[in-house]
Amino acid sequence: MIQRWLRLLALAAALALLGTIQAAPTDLVSCLSDIKSTSNASYLTTQSSASYKTERLVFDRNFDYLPLAIYHPGSEEDAAAAIQCAATYNVAVTPRSGGHSYEGYGNGGKDGSLVMNVDKLQKIEFDPATGIVTVGAGVRLGPLYTYLWENGQYLIAGGTCPSVGISGNALGGGLGMLSRKYGMLSDTVVGLRMIDAKGELWEANDNNNSDLYWALRGAGSGSFGLVTEFKIQAFKAPDKVTTMLIHWPFNMTRKVIEAYGRWGSPSLSEDLFPAMRFEKQIELQINFLGSLADAEAALAPLIQDAGPPSDKVVHEGTWMEAAILWGAVPNLEAFRNPDLTAHRYHRGRSLLYREPLSSADIDIIIEYLTHPPEHSTKVFVIIDIWRGKIDRPHTPSAFDAHRAVYHSINLSVEWKGDSGNASASAEECLAWSASFMSKLEDVFPGGRPNVEAYQNYIDRDLTNWLEAYYRGGLPRLQALKTKFDPQNVFSFPQSIPPMAGKFNSQ
Known part of the structure; x- marks a missing residue:
């Protein structure tokens, strides 16, 4: 070497x-x-x-x-x-x-x-004595979740899509249906191995290279080096997990969003993770780490405030059954071996809010979902409730920029195509998405300079994107x-640049 x-x-x-x-x-x-x-x-x-x-x-x-x-x-x-x-x-x-x-x-x-x-890099090694799983950087979430389930019924607090890679998920945050209970996936990473631009290997944890350990958890998606391995704290799965799919008609959007904002207070049970999707109807996805009876009790104040739903589908079962549902695959084998050829034409964007959505935000959401692009195949908005253990990490990290976030909002459009940005459908859908985001930035609390966003829903058009993703941690990260990496070997259009005067553009 x-x-x-x-x-x-x-x-x-x-x-x-x-x-x-x-x-x-x-x-x-x-x-x-x-x-x-x-x-x-x-x-x-x-x-x-x-x-x-x-x-x-x-x-x-x-x-x-x-x-x-x-x-x-x-x-x-x-x-x-x-x-x-x-x-x-x-x-x-x-x-x-x-x-x-x-x-x-x-x-x-x-x-x-x-x-x-x-x-x-496909290593998976689990130590039941510590609950720590060592994971190669190329492992996908579906195979990892399945392995942990079949080796003692353990889980980690990552994302929902089984084909997503562990690296981007963990290094940028890792929001999922367990985050309010265990924190972001980055919060549960207890060690990493990274190769820098000189080809040198670094081990980072709370005791060794703690500055790198801090940076990689929340801001480490490709800016500092190549992460090759993770050590992640796993948790024993609960005996029961309850899932719910609850629907209201779209014409109740304003009332439901307002009730959702009031319900998502700091007192909301950490065993519960809610994700509300607005498309042609309103769908509330509930993952509750416990019994159906306890889930119903936690949900009751929202139902009372928002009004009765048009329908509700509930299931009390295992964590693996819940993971399969949220992964949108038909069975365990499809979760274990996700389709790596699947793809889509899509534009997604996000914002983070430290208070419930305003009346102006809701007006914009209703307006744009009511008037989707003519050639889109799907438009939707997802509003997640954060807080819980996300706000109480076991050790500081770059993701601390986003503690005390109340809501995340993810707006998306999809279309058919086979020629990328050259297609008329893409141009129309991208313009709709950009306009939607611009209007939300116009009414963001404190104005455009204060926009805050989630790095794992990265968006190169975002106003002040470095500050939006890293806020007060940016000087330390630079x-x-x-x-x-003073020569900026690890670089892409939204990588973290070296300090002024040190930047060597690639």
Whole structure:
């Protein structure tokens, strides 16, 4: 490893003497091809590879970027060597886990990046004595949840979609149906391993490299290095989990949102996670860690305030049954082996609120959902209630910027298409989404400069996005970026930049 790094440094120096700022792309490919793999699993995909056309695609087909190459490391040593190659030839590195970024950053967010696809890092090891699970960066949520369930009926507090990768979910926060009980997924990460831009491996936890440990949990999605492994605190699943799907007609939107805001007070049971979806009707999704009787009691004040629903479907069962329901798959096997070819054409955006939605917010939501784009296949708004254990993490982290959030709001539009942004349907839907978001920013409490948003629903059009995602933690994050990646090797359109004067644009 040291000899390779010295050889690459010598080559870079020689190129600099010749006045060359960036070598031809084929030199990077040659460097990557020259890696003597320590793992038979590692492989390289280039633009001339037969599989490149499909490998570069991400879940959201609205994005169609062209990576310079895609490297699949099967070991940390191979990953370090590939990162050293990219640093030598001044090529931006972008990590990819599940490929579900709202801005397509899993394939660089721009043309010409080196994508580090961690799909070969598939370790899952569980220690029942501590309840800590060690997870490779390429593991998907569905297989991980299934493994923990089948090895003692444990759970972790992550997202709901089984095809989502653990890395982006945990590094950006990780909101899910267990968050009010256990906190964000990032709050339950007790250790990480990360390779920096020099190819050096760092272990970060509360006792070692605590500054990096702080940054990676909430702001670590590809800005500081390549995270290869997580240690996550798991919890024993409760004996009973109750799920509910409750519907009201769309014409009750104002009354239901107002009642929902009053109901979601700090006294709301932490065993309960509610997500309210507004589409052609109103659907309240309830996940309650306990019995049906206790769930009904917790829900009763909302029903009394909002008015009787048009229908209600309830089920008292196991955590795994609830996970399958929220994952929108038919059975356990589909959850264990999620369809990795599934995709959509979609634009999502989010805002975070520290108080219930105002009358002006509700007016805008009703207006835009009542007048969707002509060529959209689906438009919806999801309002989640936060608080609970989210506000009481076991140790400080970069996600502390979003403690005491009351609601998150996620607005989305989907359409059919096969040509990305070039299609008329996409243009119409993207314009609708941008206008919707702009109107909400206009009436945001304190005005546009105070907009706050959730990094895992990343949005490059967002006003003041660095402040919206990281708030008061931004100066510390930029200082750490400068420490671990001063040349900005790990970069994409919304990565955290080094401090002023240290930024080397890729």
